[in-house]
Amino acid sequence: MENGTAAEKWQFRGNEVLKTASAITIRGVLNEVMDNIEESGPRPIIPLGHGDPSAFPCFRTVQIAEEAIVDAARSAQFNGYASPVGIPPARSAIADYLSKDLPYKLSPDEIYLTIGCTQAIEVILTVLDCPNANILLPRPGFPFYEARAAYSRLEVRHFDLLPEKGWEVDLNAVEALADENTVAMVIINPGNPCGNVFTYQHLEKVAETAKKLGILVIADEVYDHLTFGSNPFVPMGVFGNIVPVITVGSISKRWIVPGWRLGWLVTNDPNGILRKHGIVDCIKGFLNISSDPATFIQGALPQILGKTGDDFFSKIVNILREAADICYDRIKEIPCITCPSKPEGSMFVMVKLNLSLLEDIKDDIDFCAKLAKEESVVVLPGVAVGLKNWLRITFAIEPSSLEEALVRIKAFSLRHAKKQ
Structure with a gap:
């Protein structure tokens, strides 16, 4: 033949x-x-x-971070497989680091380590991908959300950021776009691609709008604290008592190490709404069937987060x-x-x-x-x-x-x- x-x-x-x-x-x-x-x-x-x-x-990057990686690799304590959700010392270190900016203390059990922020995005979009579900994304925004949603066949609807208002969210558009199948909205703060930083008051309005619609907020905070204007960085998790918040972030940008691929997904949910609706179990389920960040980088995290100077x-x-x-x-x-x-x-x-x-x-x-x-x-x-x-x-x-x-x-x- x-x-x-x-x-x-x-x-x-x-x-x-x-x-x-x-x-x-x-x-x-x-x-x-x-x-x-x-x-x-x-x-x-x-x-x-x-x-x-x-x-x-x-x-x-800072020397203490480089030394932490070397120390972790040489210790021979981090050569094996890690738990799919991350090793306990790393989860505790992230909980402590993020809690400094919150009105409540995060538990290590609310922290899930990922291969950079991109895997954290993959996790939550896959978890939310149910029949007929749609998600609200900012325009302009970070197109990995659109790409991942397309792969998961999750419908995307765009709300505009308003350049004449410092790239604030058009909250009227958010309400008009949402329906009974809307599951979440994404905000990126500090902003990629706009370089904006949302005020406390605007983020509070975002939280109240999401609560009214019955949807969670995915807060992309990979550029946390990289601010140099009049508005300080305010994490969306501050409003976790109003609306459940999934925060995604990493050490990539603040420590200038995007190639280290160490990120996290955090459930800011003091009222337990995410757990009640099965989101927490699904996050764990996704991580059970995916890869996790290199263990020695996880092992270095407590030193990186705890000892980097101002x-x-x-x-x-x-x-x-x-x-x-x-x-x-x-x-x-x-x-x-x-x-x-x-x-x-x-x-x-x-x-x-x-x-x-x-x-x-x-x-x-x-x-x-x-x-x-x-x-x-x-x-x-x-x-x-x-x-x-x-x-x-x-x-x-x-x-x-x-x-x-x-x-x-x-x-x-x-x-x-x-x-x-």
Whole structure:
């Protein structure tokens, strides 16, 4: 039998959902943009597209964290399998760390260790995936939620963040979108991709709205405490007595170690609503059939969380504050780009493109592709995070490199400006 005929009898094929889901991730979009760059070009590539500052010397993690990893590995105490929910000392350390900002004390039993924040998101979206269920996601937002929901066939409905109000949640839209099949809403604070930080008062309104609708709040706080504006970081768990809150977070951003892949999922639920409705048992069930973070990193966690000094955190926040100032000020000098509000947290800012001022740019994807090709600067098209003809700019890089990148973006914009 000929090979072609035999091949037609194979019964397997790839899962088409995976292709669709992966195409809408930040990684997927950035890979397309990066394809326009010649690696051997005359100028170094400046990455303003992703939130991983670990490659830059000024953002190196604290020495105590590095020593904690070495100590844990050398101790020979963390070479075996861990409990699916995490080892007890690590769960206790996270409970203590997060409880500092809460009006009640978390129990270690409310902490579940995950492979970075992304697995925590996978856990809760899978747990909530019931027939006909839908979830409310922010626009703009972090597209991993859309990708994971698509894979789980969980319906997504988008509510807008309002740029004219500092990217606050449009709570009227939340109420209009919700129905009897809505199970949860997601908030990201400090904000990715907007660089906003929600006030206590606004978060309280979010909690009251969710309670009215009978849904839980998924609070993505991976950028916790990375704030440098007028609003301090307030965890959504503060309002756990009003509405059940699932918090997802990690050490990735605050400690500048995204590659260590250590995150957590937390049930902020003093009233026991999540346990009563089977959510806790389902979280444990998911973790029983999935992988868990490397045990030696779990073993290092008590030392990392307990011994990192405030001087390290202050240094990182000060660098981000300086970078945010540079970014905001230089963007004002670029005619075709408008920044609605100065970033106050995280590592990002959203800026709007005015295509009417540009001669041969079709949309945000075209802008980013040509910018990468001509200037070796990588910026994320806004369509990747839900806002077409906007851009997400990451400013968590060396300040001098950020200055250079913005000079290049200005030159590019002037070169493509419509002739008067």
